[in-house]
Amino acid sequence: MAIKITDDCINCGACEPECPNNAIYEEDVAWKFSDGTNLKGEITLFNGSVTLADQENRTGSFSEDYYFIVPEKCTECVGFHEEPQCAAVCPVDCCIPDEKNVETKETLLEKKDWMHS
Secondary structure, X not given: OOEEEOOOOOOOOOOHHHOOOOOEEOOOOOEOOOOOOOOXXXXXXOOOOEEEOOOOEOOOOOOOOOOEEXXXXXXXXXXXXXXXXXXXXXXXXXXXXXXXXXXXXXXXXXXXHHHHO
């Protein structure tokens, strides 16, 4: 399950540098799948869609008011840490499991390997 940031976020930015996948971005900032990963060229996401790793994306359905997590890049820190680091450092506990993006530990490890191998 990916982590999401709720609207309780105070925009302190503590979570962003803690993410080993570069999945956390400031509101209304363009992001790429290649940011902080080894992804290059044309990539197939776990949902089957195809995109370019260096294509700039906008927040879209995420947030225009506070930090957000790209669910396709979030591995809940599986394979890196014992717990999601964003949740560990958040002073207002707004980094919570995203019930719309439930994934098994095995899938999260596969995603980690996909981004970093």
